[in-house]
Every structure is written in C-alpha cells, then in structure tokens.
Amino acid sequence: MSRLELLTPEGLRVDGRRPNELRKIIAKTSVLAQADGSAYIEQGNTKVLAAVYGPQEVRHRMQILHDRAIINVEFNVAPFSTSERKKRSKNDKYDNGIKLQTSQFPRSQIDIYLQVLQHDGGTLQACINAATMALIDAGIPMIDYVCASTAGCIDKQPVLDLNYLEESSDSPELTVAILPRTGKVNLMSMESRLHVDMLESVASLATEGCEQIHTILDAVVRDTTQHLKDSLMQ
Amino acid sequence: MSLRAKSFIKRTKKGNVIKVIKEHYLRDDIWCSSALCESCNHTDALLSATPRATESFRTPHYIVPDTNVFMNQIDIMEHPAIKDVIVLQTVREELRHLSMPIYNRVNAIVADKNKRFYAFSNEHHKETYIERMKDESPNDRNDRAIRVSVKWYANHLANGKKKAPITVVMLSDDRDNREKAKSAAIKCSSVRDYVADLTDSPELVDMVVSAKDASEAQAKADGKIEYEEHLSQVQIANGVKNGKFSQGTLNISGHNYLEATVMATVEGKQQNVYIVGRKNMNRSIQGDTVAIQVLPKSEWKKTASVAIEEDEDEATEMKAESENTDGMDVDNALPEMPTAKVVGIIRKKWRPYCGFISKKSIHGTEGSTSAQNVIFRAMDRRIPSIKIRTTQAHTLAGQRIVVAIDSWPTTSVLPLGHFVKTLGSSGDKETETEVLLLEHDVPFQEFSKRILEDLPAEGEDWVVLDKHVHNERRRDFRHLNVCSIDPPGCTDIDDALHVRALPNGNFEVGVHIADVTYFVKPGMPMDEEAAGRGTTVYLVDKRIDMLPSLLGTNLCSLRSNVERLAFSCIWEMNENAEIVNVDFTKSVIKSKFSFTYEEAQNRIDDDRMQDDVTKGIRTLNSFAKKLKQRRLEKGALTLASPEVRFNLENDSQDPVDVELKELKDTNALVEEFMLLANISVAERIYSKFPDSALLRRHPTPPDSNFEELRRALSEFNISLETSTSKELSDSLDRAVIPSDPYFNKMVRIMTTRCMLQAQYFSSGTEAEQDFRHYGLACPIYTHFTSPIRRYSDVMVHRLLEACIDADLTYGQELTDKMRMKELCDNLNFRNRMAQQAARSSVELYTNLFFRNKVVEEDGHVIRILRNGFVVLVQK
Structure with a gap:
C-alpha cells in the first residue's frame, strides 16, 4: 500500500515544517465595520472569520440570566472551504470555552459568529483563536487570551499544528486551549485514539504551541492598539 | 522561512476533479x-571528509544519482563500495511513485549509517527549490531540480573555508540530462563509465543494467520479434472490466x-486455466499477476502434461515446445x-534469483576476462533462463550466484x-x-545489536x-x-500441561x-524483527530463530525444575471431557518434568508407575481420546503427509540414515x-475484538481441486464426497483396498495436496461464516500455543491479555x-515460505x-505425464 510519507528520514513533514513548528499565522482585527468586534485569522491554509455582536439585549426573554451574560456561538463551514464542494449543515458543536467576565454584563447576550472560509486542518483551534481576537476587538473584558493549538502524533513523534493531509491520514489530533498567563487549561478535545503513553508529550507540545500563538496574537493586538493610539494622538 | 503555495488538480476516487492546494x-x-x-550548522555530518576519488574525477567527490539510476541500478547502489551518496528528495518522491519496493530499498540504505547516504530535502531548501516553468513537463522539471541541486x-x-577540495558528481544514464548538465558545468557520468573506474570492485561492472532502449533498438533493427507486445494498462483494465480478459496469478508447473496455470474466472466459473508454451506465456514469470485471454475452444489443451528438463540450447527448447503444443493426436x-x-502483465513479481551459469554457454579460454553473454539457470525450475553479460564467466562457473x-x-x-x-x-x-533460504526469502542474518539490547539485562541469570x-x-x-x-531434542518448549481433580468431582x-x-513488547526493535520474520524456520540441520535464542531456548522455554512465566488457559472439565468453565490467566509455573513423547508413552503403558504425574498423564490421555x-x-479430517527425519553424522552433519517420523498416542495428547x-482463545479474543482479532481459517477447497484424484479413484470404484469435511x-x-494396506494412507496424502492453505486473517x-476451519471442522480457530516460534501467537497473546486485564494500555496495533x-x-x-524452505531442505538432504x-524400494505411481511419471516411495 502506498502510504503517504508524513515524516521524512531527515525529520521534515509533508509541507517542509519540522515537528515542533507552527504554520504561518496571519491575524487581523476589525475587519468588519458592522460588527462590534471582528477578526480574521489564517493558520496556514485554514482561514476563519469571526464576528462578535454584543453585549446586547437578550433576544428571547426566556433565556435571560440575571447574574451574567449568555453567550451564543454560531459556527458555519462554507461549502467552498474544502477542495470538494459540499453542503454542510449549521452546527455549533463546539463549546469553545471562552473565558469572559460575563458577570459584568448581567441580563445580556453576546453573539459570536464563526465562519470557516477555507479548511486545511485545525478548524477548532483557528476558531478559538479567531473568537478570542474578535472579543478583544469588541472590547469585552476577558481574564486572559484563550489560545488554542493542536498537536498530533506521527510514528510516535509528537507533531504540532496538523494540516488537513496529516489530520486525514489517521493520525490522532489533540486540541488544547489554555490561558497563557496562568497556564490553566480550558479545553482539551480529541476525537481519535491516542496511546496514553504519548498523551503527555503531545499535550505539552500543544501547550507550547499555544504559548507561541499567544505571542503572535498579542503582538497583533498591541500593534493595532498602537495604531489606534497613534491615530488618536494625531 | 518562506512560503510557496503548491496547487494542482487531481481526480478523486469517485471521479470528481478537484483542486488541491498545499502549503x-x-x-x-x-x-x-x-x-x-564549516558554514552549515549540522551536528553529526553523515558524508565523510574523504570520499572516493576516481580516475576520471580526481577530486574527492560525493555522488548524486538521478531517479533512473536508483530505478535500474539499485543493486549497484546497495553494493558496499558505493558510499557518500546524496539522495535528493526529488529523486525519492519520484521513486515512490514509480516503485514502492525500490523506494523501500532506498530508504533502507539511507537508514544504514555506514553506507553514508544522505537524504537532502532539496524541495524544501530555499536555494534549490525551483518552480515548474511554462511548457515544462514534470519530468523535465525534476531533472532540472536535480541539476540545480x-x-x-x-x-x-567550493566556497567557504574548506580543509580540502571536494566536489559532487551527478550519475545519470540519460544522455540528454548529461548534456544539459555538461553545458551548466556540472560534473556527470553514466553509471557504466563511473563503476568502470572503481577498479577495486570489478564485479560492479557486471552488475550494471544495460540501458534498455539501446539493446532493444538493436534487436528491432535485426527484425527479430519473438513475442507479441503487451497491452497497455488501460486496455487491460477495460478488458478485465468487460469480461474479455481475466486476471490471475501465473503459476508455472514444477x-x-x-x-x-492461472486461477481465473472463465465462463462464470472460478477454475484453473492452462497456458501452454513460451509464446502464450508471453514473457510472464512465475508469480506475476497477468491478464489472460481465453483461446478459442479448438486450441484448448487436450494432452496430459509433459515433463521437461530445461535444455541447454534454444533449438531443442523450441522443438519441445512445438511438440507440446501440436501433439494433440493422443488420448482424445x-x-x-x-x-x-x-495479453499483459498487471504486476511483475521479479526478484533476484539464485542459480548457476550454464557451462556450455561460456566461451573463450580459461582466465579470459573479456565480457561475454552467458546463460544463467535459476534453481527454481519455473523461472526461465536469463541472459547475462559478465566479465568473470570463468570464475563464476560452478558457483552459485544471484542474478x-x-x-x-x-x-x-x-x-x-x-x-x-x-x-x-x-x-x-x-x-x-x-x-x-534466499530463494524462499527467509531472513536469516544474525540478530543485530540493537535487537539484542532488548533482552533482559540479567541475561541467563x-x-x-x-x-x-x-x-x-x-x-x-x-x-x-506441570x-x-x-x-526428543526439543529446546524451545512453549507448552506444558497439568491436570488435577477438583473437590466437586470435576477436573x-x-x-x-x-x-x-x-519480554517482547510492541514497538521494540526485537518485536519488529520478529514480526518481519513471522516464524521460526526449521531446516534439517539448523533452525532460523524468530526470537534471539536467549529467549527462545532459555528464558521463555518452560524447562523442567525452573520457575518460568506463563500464560495459562485453565478449564474445568467433567468426566466426559466437556468444558464446564474456562479461564485465562498470566501465571508462574515450575514444570516438574519435560518428557519426550516416548517417555510419556512409556509411563502411560507401565502399570507399575502410580505416581501423581503419571496418573495425570493417563487422565489427560483419556480426555484427549474423548476430545479427539x-x-x-464433527468431521475433522485425519490427513497424512509423510514427514521424514534424517540421522545426521555428528561432525560433518552428513545424512547417514533417513526414516519416517513416527507418531505416538502422546503426540495426539498434546x-x-x-x-x-x-479454540477457547479464539472465541475469547473475537468477543472482545470483533474487528481486529487475529484468527486462522481453512477455506473449503473448491470441488475442482479434487477432480484429478476423483478420476484416479474411480478406477478403483471408490467415490470421494467432498462437499463437507464430514x-x-x-x-x-x-x-x-484390502490387498494394499498402504493404499489408504496414500489417498490421504493425495487428499492433503488438494487442500487449500490455512490462513491467518483479521x-x-x-x-x-468464512471463519471456519475446514480441516479441524470448527467454526473459529487461532494460534495461541507456540509464541516462541510463531509471531501470530505473540499477537494473540497480546489480544488475550487485553481481554483479561482491563487496566492494560494498548495501542492501535491491536x-x-x-x-x-x-x-x-x-x-x-x-x-x-518457511514450509517450502523446510521441504526444500529435506529434498536437499535426500539428494x-x-x-x-x-537403493531398491517399492513405490506407487501417483501421476502420469506424457513422458514420465511421479512415484511415491513408502518406507
């Protein structure tokens, strides 16, 4: 059987990365004028757009919580996002564990819309990162960034940030989301089998990836804020 | 790090055309x-500081072969004289698409640090990556990529601080590529020219594969065409689909x-189809998967088979062939x-063959080293003679060689x-x-140091x-x-037994x-090696172990009076040997005796022996009889296959006598x-791993297998019913036949030959319903009892352990x-292969x-050919 070689003898992956390297990340905030906050993130060829509306009045009175805000997440994968065009149904199976200070906004609602424009592996992590950026852009107070990253395991070698090819060739994939400042883990999600002996090294690699992502996102946020500040000062 | 997007269009399995974008x-x-x-930051450099220099390339240099060099000259690349080679990623990728076996062999060389083959990722290197140009074919692009690298x-x-001058030489058999390289001032050479300079290993010249097109064009010019062209893969695929052709594996008569014969579906029935003559076989070789076209009925084979020893010169061969195909006058x-x-070969099964050079084909005087064409004859008689060109014809005469x-x-x-x-x-x-061993592809090299490191550190202690x-x-x-x-003489004891009476009257x-x-954990080098070997191979004079002998004959072997770890299967049985309860457990045992079959038999027969062990054996024996x-x-078959034993002379290991193996009651007991x-284990692991239990089945043989035997038996008015094993x-x-006591045994031997092989499967x-074991007449079966000599049993042990130990962690391998x-x-x-090797070994010793x-002996004729017959000799 001609199985794809995911890791060459010299230790490079299919796309030329080393096992502990992330894909190229491009992040932008305030990409939509309509929304209260928005962000666009590219992790390699995975491209996600996030829009945040709120805090605003709760749409259905039934759902009002008197001590905090409710969060409504809608997740959508565009039919043109993969190479084979497919119609997909809306689902919001991802509870992305965003850490908000929701108690500051009682009786209100925050809507987060996530749109996957292009899918090349690691949609969950990209969505979490995009949502974080959009929430920051919306100016909603948060305890910390929520940074997510995936890691998997190819031939017993832990690898960071799997692309679609690596994901689909039956290698396990673990998504980890952390609060980088405290190192607290918000989310760990895996839908495949991974040998328990490998779990620790894979999880720690993913955590490392989260920290790298945090550095990148933080730089972007600071940069835009600087721009904002500069334009205000003028 | 910079980024390029690779995008290409491909067709999916369903036939959709999609665009793939990769980073x-x-x-x-x-x-x-x-x-x-000194300018690169590598830590442990693989390519040596003092590579070879040759007559034509006097600067020490590394070699960069192109794809076709690996494709055609892989034997040379594997030769120990070739070192310090750079294997480009472009080349490896092309190889992967062209031929998996060769790709794997190249990977094996790269993994061998002594060969100093360095896999250079030129496609991911900033300076050696190139984009395909407009109107450039992928092949040309790859050739250019090689040249750029x-x-x-x-x-x-050449640049940077160097202690000594050094360069690279490109090897390519493609003249066009070489010209282009020369114009770009790249040093290059053809393989033949290059190895001609390596005077310290002259045999390399013989190993060069001549460029195919040259010899073919030459012969075409001569106007000699011996065979029909093969059809293209597409034509074959279409033909097979619309039923014009059938597909099967070529099996040449011994x-x-x-x-x-080819097992194929003809006229809606799975049956053996004959292919007679060189022309009709059309260059296919034993084991090839071929596409065949059934001939019109008028050309169907009516004759009995002929035995042919391959003759020296081609003329008689061709004569024999025409005799064979035309000789339809007899026996309508x-x-x-x-x-x-x-009409075409779907997959070639070519491999290196062992054999010898036909003496008659060697010309010239003793000691001459000029190149000449000689005929090579493979040991496997089903393989045609092979024409080779060699300079060492005279030294090779009388030698066994690989071609x-x-x-x-x-x-x-x-x-x-x-x-x-x-x-x-x-x-x-x-x-x-x-x-x-080579002919049967048995891995027989010593266990490497890496593998031996997996043994327990205490060793024998x-x-x-x-x-x-x-x-x-x-x-x-x-x-x-226990x-x-x-x-007798068994050193790898993998099974032991015990029986005791329980208070409730059961046993x-x-x-x-x-x-x-x-000792053998998944993922260890030792485990991988054992999985590769699959089984221990028993030859007449030696044994090729699956596991290092420290384990096989000592630490795992259940020898008497030593404490050993075991995996036990414990039944509670009533007096009629019916199972009341079954349990599996890991255990520690201390065997009290290791008997030979004969000793155990003597104990059963000797009424004076009344100790517990002997009584136990008697109980087991009576249970075994009931079970049997x-x-x-239920319809289990008792078949016979004659097994012989050689008595070898101690020093020279020459055979001095040959005898048939004797079977005793105690054999049956064990x-x-x-x-x-x-059977118990098979049921258990299947219940826990319905998708991935390793089981063994024996398919019901198709009726057609028995036809010949049935015809022969009808001569004696004996009918053979084969629909069920019962x-x-x-x-x-x-x-x-009352007058011939050996007759029944012989029929059983011949029936054995009609059977299909039992197989492991997941x-x-x-x-x-296909799990059935036909020969044993049981619905489910596996191998559990000989983990020292069979890898299947090792896997079954792991599966069973996962069944009984809920806390056990296991990976995807199960x-x-x-x-x-x-x-x-x-x-x-x-x-x-192990079976065939063992059989060949017996044949060798018989010879x-x-x-x-x-020696004069009586025998039975069991098959008649047109010009010969096969005899079974009893002794």
Whole structure:
C-alpha cells in the first residue's frame, strides 16, 4: 500500500515544517465595520472569520440570566472551504470555552459568529483563536487570551499544528486551549485514539504551541492598539 | 522561512476533479551534511571528509544519482563500495511513485549509517527549490531540480573555508540530462563509465543494467520479434472490466516450465486455466499477476502434461515446445481444458534469483576476462533462463550466484539480467542452504545489536522474582504437577500441561504457554524483527530463530525444575471431557518434568508407575481420546503427509540414515489440548475484538481441486464426497483396498495436496461464516500455543491479555484492522515460505543421501505425464 510519507528520514513533514513548528499565522482585527468586534485569522491554509455582536439585549426573554451574560456561538463551514464542494449543515458543536467576565454584563447576550472560509486542518483551534481576537476587538473584558493549538502524533513523534493531509491520514489530533498567563487549561478535545503513553508529550507540545500563538496574537493586538493610539494622538 | 503555495488538480476516487492546494515551506536550515563543511550548522555530518576519488574525477567527490539510476541500478547502489551518496528528495518522491519496493530499498540504505547516504530535502531548501516553468513537463522539471541541486552542492562545497577540495558528481544514464548538465558545468557520468573506474570492485561492472532502449533498438533493427507486445494498462483494465480478459496469478508447473496455470474466472466459473508454451506465456514469470485471454475452444489443451528438463540450447527448447503444443493426436478421451494466452502483465513479481551459469554457454579460454553473454539457470525450475553479460564467466562457473532480471524485450527469447553476487561453490552444503533460504526469502542474518539490547539485562541469570508473582496479577501455579511433552531434542518448549481433580468431582486441566509477550513488547526493535520474520524456520540441520535464542531456548522455554512465566488457559472439565468453565490467566509455573513423547508413552503403558504425574498423564490421555473422538464425529479430517527425519553424522552433519517420523498416542495428547486451547482463545479474543482479532481459517477447497484424484479413484470404484469435511472424512475412511494396506494412507496424502492453505486473517476483514476451519471442522480457530516460534501467537497473546486485564494500555496495533490485515498477509507469506524452505531442505538432504547410492524400494505411481511419471516411495 502506498502510504503517504508524513515524516521524512531527515525529520521534515509533508509541507517542509519540522515537528515542533507552527504554520504561518496571519491575524487581523476589525475587519468588519458592522460588527462590534471582528477578526480574521489564517493558520496556514485554514482561514476563519469571526464576528462578535454584543453585549446586547437578550433576544428571547426566556433565556435571560440575571447574574451574567449568555453567550451564543454560531459556527458555519462554507461549502467552498474544502477542495470538494459540499453542503454542510449549521452546527455549533463546539463549546469553545471562552473565558469572559460575563458577570459584568448581567441580563445580556453576546453573539459570536464563526465562519470557516477555507479548511486545511485545525478548524477548532483557528476558531478559538479567531473568537478570542474578535472579543478583544469588541472590547469585552476577558481574564486572559484563550489560545488554542493542536498537536498530533506521527510514528510516535509528537507533531504540532496538523494540516488537513496529516489530520486525514489517521493520525490522532489533540486540541488544547489554555490561558497563557496562568497556564490553566480550558479545553482539551480529541476525537481519535491516542496511546496514553504519548498523551503527555503531545499535550505539552500543544501547550507550547499555544504559548507561541499567544505571542503572535498579542503582538497583533498591541500593534493595532498602537495604531489606534497613534491615530488618536494625531 | 518562506512560503510557496503548491496547487494542482487531481481526480478523486469517485471521479470528481478537484483542486488541491498545499502549503510548501522553504527553509534555510537544511544542511549539506558534509564533514568538511564549516558554514552549515549540522551536528553529526553523515558524508565523510574523504570520499572516493576516481580516475576520471580526481577530486574527492560525493555522488548524486538521478531517479533512473536508483530505478535500474539499485543493486549497484546497495553494493558496499558505493558510499557518500546524496539522495535528493526529488529523486525519492519520484521513486515512490514509480516503485514502492525500490523506494523501500532506498530508504533502507539511507537508514544504514555506514553506507553514508544522505537524504537532502532539496524541495524544501530555499536555494534549490525551483518552480515548474511554462511548457515544462514534470519530468523535465525534476531533472532540472536535480541539476540545480547538484550545482548548488558544487558551489556550496567550493566556497567557504574548506580543509580540502571536494566536489559532487551527478550519475545519470540519460544522455540528454548529461548534456544539459555538461553545458551548466556540472560534473556527470553514466553509471557504466563511473563503476568502470572503481577498479577495486570489478564485479560492479557486471552488475550494471544495460540501458534498455539501446539493446532493444538493436534487436528491432535485426527484425527479430519473438513475442507479441503487451497491452497497455488501460486496455487491460477495460478488458478485465468487460469480461474479455481475466486476471490471475501465473503459476508455472514444477515439472514443465512451458506449462502454467492461472486461477481465473472463465465462463462464470472460478477454475484453473492452462497456458501452454513460451509464446502464450508471453514473457510472464512465475508469480506475476497477468491478464489472460481465453483461446478459442479448438486450441484448448487436450494432452496430459509433459515433463521437461530445461535444455541447454534454444533449438531443442523450441522443438519441445512445438511438440507440446501440436501433439494433440493422443488420448482424445481426456477432457478439454480451458486454455489461454497472456495479453499483459498487471504486476511483475521479479526478484533476484539464485542459480548457476550454464557451462556450455561460456566461451573463450580459461582466465579470459573479456565480457561475454552467458546463460544463467535459476534453481527454481519455473523461472526461465536469463541472459547475462559478465566479465568473470570463468570464475563464476560452478558457483552459485544471484542474478536479477532487468528487462524482457519482445525481441529476445530469454529475459536479460545482470549479476548481483556470488554465494559460493555449488554442492557445498552451506552454500546450498543459503541458496534455499534466499530463494524462499527467509531472513536469516544474525540478530543485530540493537535487537539484542532488548533482552533482559540479567541475561541467563534472569529469574522469576516475587514482584512477578505479586505485582502482575499472576497466579502462582508453582506447586502444581506441570509437565511438558515434546519431541526428543526439543529446546524451545512453549507448552506444558497439568491436570488435577477438583473437590466437586470435576477436573481442572491447564495448558501453560510460555509468556513471550512479557519480554517482547510492541514497538521494540526485537518485536519488529520478529514480526518481519513471522516464524521460526526449521531446516534439517539448523533452525532460523524468530526470537534471539536467549529467549527462545532459555528464558521463555518452560524447562523442567525452573520457575518460568506463563500464560495459562485453565478449564474445568467433567468426566466426559466437556468444558464446564474456562479461564485465562498470566501465571508462574515450575514444570516438574519435560518428557519426550516416548517417555510419556512409556509411563502411560507401565502399570507399575502410580505416581501423581503419571496418573495425570493417563487422565489427560483419556480426555484427549474423548476430545479427539468428538472432533472426528464433527468431521475433522485425519490427513497424512509423510514427514521424514534424517540421522545426521555428528561432525560433518552428513545424512547417514533417513526414516519416517513416527507418531505416538502422546503426540495426539498434546495436540488435542493445544487445539482446545486455541479454540477457547479464539472465541475469547473475537468477543472482545470483533474487528481486529487475529484468527486462522481453512477455506473449503473448491470441488475442482479434487477432480484429478476423483478420476484416479474411480478406477478403483471408490467415490470421494467432498462437499463437507464430514463427508470427505467418511469417504476417506471407506477408501480401503484390502490387498494394499498402504493404499489408504496414500489417498490421504493425495487428499492433503488438494487442500487449500490455512490462513491467518483479521476478523474484521471476512464474513463470520468464512471463519471456519475446514480441516479441524470448527467454526473459529487461532494460534495461541507456540509464541516462541510463531509471531501470530505473540499477537494473540497480546489480544488475550487485553481481554483479561482491563487496566492494560494498548495501542492501535491491536485495534486497527487494516494493520492487522497487513500483518496477517506477511505472516501467511512467511509461513508458506518457511514450509517450502523446510521441504526444500529435506529434498536437499535426500539428494545428498542418495548421491552415489542405489537403493531398491517399492513405490506407487501417483501421476502420469506424457513422458514420465511421479512415484511415491513408502518406507
């Protein structure tokens, strides 16, 4: 059987990365004028757009919580996002564990819309990162960034940030989301089998990836804020 | 790091056309790996500081071969004289698409650090990556990529601080590529020219595969066409689809290399189709998967088979062939057999062949070293002679050598090949044994150091400790009267038995199997090696072990009066040997006796012996008889295959006598309980791993297999019912001729030959009704009882352990059904090879024994050919 070689003898992956390297990340905030906050993130060829509306009045009175805000997440994968065009149904199976200070906004609602424009592996992590950026852009107070990253395991070698090819060739994939400042883990999600002996090294690699992502996102946020500040000062 | 997007269009399995976009990162941290280079940051350089320099290239240099060099000259690349080679990523990727076997061989060389082959990722290197130009074919692009990389290496090595001058040479057999390289000032050479300079290993010149197109064009110019062109893959695929052609594996008759059969579907029925004559076989070789076209009925084969020894010169060969195909005048009573011709080869099964050079084909005087064409004859008679070109014809005469086929053009009667290596002189026992191991693809090299490191550090002093008893949920059976019964001289004892009466009147019977998986853990190099070997191979004079002998014959072997770890299967049985309860557990045992079959038999027979152990054996024996009786009633077959034993002279290991193996009651005793254990284990692992249990099945043989035997038996007014194993077994019992006591045995031997092979399979890949074991007449079966000598049993041990120990962690190796299937395919292959190797070894010794000897014996003719017959000699 001609199985794809995911890791060459010299230790490079299919796309030329080393096992502990992330894909190229491009992040932008305030990409939509309509929304209260928005962000666009590219992790390699995975491209996600996030829009945040709120805090605003709760749409259905039934759902009002008197001590905090409710969060409504809608997740959508565009039919043109993969190479084979497919119609997909809306689902919001991802509870992305965003850490908000929701108690500051009682009786209100925050809507987060996530749109996957292009899918090349690691949609969950990209969505979490995009949502974080959009929430920051919306100016909603948060305890910390929520940074997510995936890691998997190819031939017993832990690898960071799997692309679609690596994901689909039956290698396990673990998504980890952390609060980088405290190192607290918000989310760990895996839908495949991974040998328990490998779990620790894979999880720690993913955590490392989260920290790298945090550095990148933080730089972007600071940069835009600087721009904002500069334009205000003028 | 910079980024390029690679985008291309491809067709999916469903036929949709899609666009694939991939990221492609270019790096600046890929090093050249030369020990001389100081500008790169590599830590352990692979390429040496002092590579070879040759007559034509006087600067020391590294070699960069192109794809076709690996494709065609892989034998040369594997030669120890070739070192310091740069394998480009472009080349590896092209190889992967062209040929997986060669790709794997290249990977094996790259992994061998002594060969100093460096895999350079030129496609991900910032300076050697190139984009495909407009109107450039992918092939041309890759050739250019190779040249760019060679150029980069040359410049890289020339610049910077260097202790000594060094350069690179590109090897290519493509003239066009070489010209382009020359114009870009890249040093290059053809393989032939290059190895001609390596004067210290002259055999390399013989190993060069001649460029195919040259010889073919030459012969075409001569106007000689011997064979029809093969059809293209697309034509074959369409033909097979619309039923014009059938597809199957070519199986050449061992008696006659000009006659072959293919198991294929013809007229809606799965049957053997004959292919007669060289022309109709159309350059296909034993084992090839071929596409065949059935000939019109008027050309169907009516004759009995002919035995042909391959003749020296081609003229008689061709004559024999025409005789064979035209000689239809005789015996019209024989039914017509469907006959076909090969129209194309779907998959070639070429491999290196062992054999010798036909003496008559050698010309010139002794000691001349000019190159000449000689005829190579393979040991496997089903393989056609191969034409090779060599300079060492005279030194190679009388030697066993290995040759690989390069090509078989339509213009050549015989395939063309090249010399690979010498094994030793023919007739020598060592050499002949090596030949038969190679021919059966048995891995027989010593265990490497990496593997031996997996053995317990205590070595021979390893003992069972308290922690084994207390911490590992092992049951302590050390007080029980466990004993083992094996053939004399057996050192790898993997099974032992015990029985004791229970207070409730039932009996507890235990089968204890060596706990190999305690030492062999998944993923260890030792485990991988064992999985590759698959089984221990038993030859007449030696044994090729699957596991290092420290484990096989010592730490795992359940020897008497030593504490050993075991995996036990414990039944509670009532007096009629019916199972009340079954339990599996890891355990610690201390065997009290290791008997030979004979000793155990004597104890049973000797009424004076009344100790517990003897009584136990008697109980087991009576149980075994009941079990066997029940099995036979269900329709289990008792077949016979003659097994012989050689008495070897101690020093020289020459055979001095030959005898048939004798079977005693006690053989059956052990066998019965092993069967029972295997069945119990099979049921258990299948219940827990419905998709990935490793089981063993024996398919019902198709009716057509029995046709010849049935025809022969009808002469004696004996009918053979074969629809179920029960009917077969009954009709075998009736097949008796009072005047000839040996007759029944012979029928059984011949029935054995009609059977299909039993196979390992993964339970997720077959339907449940196909799990049946025909010969044993049981619905489910596996192998559990010989983990020292069979890898299947090792896997079954792991599966069973996962069944009984809920806390055990295990990986995909136990749950992935495709992986299990791949493993089973390998085990089936290894098993078949091991069996054949063992048989060939017996043949070899039989030949040695009867060499220069005339013995008179009675025999039975079992098959008649047109010009010969096959005799079974009883003794």
